[in-house]
Amino acid sequence: MIEEKEQIQRFMASLREIRKLMDQVIRVIATEMDSTPLQLFVLSYLGKNPDQSLKHLADELKVSNSTMSGVVDRLVQSNLVKRDRSSEDRRVLVMNLTEEGKDKQNQFKDFFYKRLEEVEQLPEEDMETLLSLHQKVIAQIKKGSLTHE
Numbered sequence: 001m002i003e004e005k006e007q008i009q010r011f012m013a014s015l016r017e018i019r020k021l022m023d024q025v026i027r028v029i030a031t032e033m034d035s036t037p038l039q040l041f042v043l044s045y046l047g048k049n050p051d052q053s054l055k056h057l058a059d060e061l062k063v064s065n066s067t068m069s070g071v072v073d074r075l076v077q078s079n080l081v082k083r084d085r086s087s088e089d090r091r092v093l094v095m096n097l098t099e100e101g102k103d104k105q106n107q108f109k110d111f112f113y114k115r116l117e118e119v120e121q122l123p124e125e126d127m128e129t130l131l132s133l134h135q136k137v138i139a140q141i142k143k144g145s146l147t148h149e
Contacts, residue, residue: 011137023037025112025115025116026040026112028115029108029111029112029115032111033104033107033108033111035104035108036071038061038063038067038071039071039074039075039080040105040108041061042057042061042068042071042072042075042081042095043075043080043081043097043101043104043105043108044105044108044109045057045060045061046081046095046096046097046101046105047097047101047102047105047106050094050096050097051084051086051087051094051095051096052094052095053086053092053093053094053095054068054069054072054093054095057072057095072095075101078100079098079100079101080097080098080100080101080104081095081096081097081098081101082095082096082097082098082101083095084096
């Protein structure tokens with residue numbers, strides 16, 4: 001039992017270290033791009049999911065509506081995001097990337113992958129095994145957290 005707990009602790013420490021390193025990479029990229037990590041996350045999210053309301057963006061990126069409002073205001077002022085009327089409900093404003101915003105989002109993606117190209121040196125089989133194990137861990141955590149409420 002103690003050995004299992006030690007394994008879980010080692011696993012969690014490993015995940016924390018990866019997350020810490022990823023946060024550092026994103027902060028460095030954001031600084032290089034004269035941006036903030038949250039601004040880059042908004043650009044990335046809108047690049048994949050256009051026509052999003054402010055509330056939806058805030059919910060998805062786990063920040064308050066007022067924080068997201070300030071971020072979007074700065075992105076609009078920088079001509080990276082535009083506010084449009086929803087085609088389904090003209091009373092609702094939705095956010096979309098401008099052409100400049102699309103360029104910046106692509107630049108972020110390029111910078112991000114460039115910073116992590118060392119990870120590509122891992123053998124493909126190792127990467128597949130890692131991804132498979134992550135999916136199994138995610139499933140087990142979801143299963144356990146739902147049954148222990």
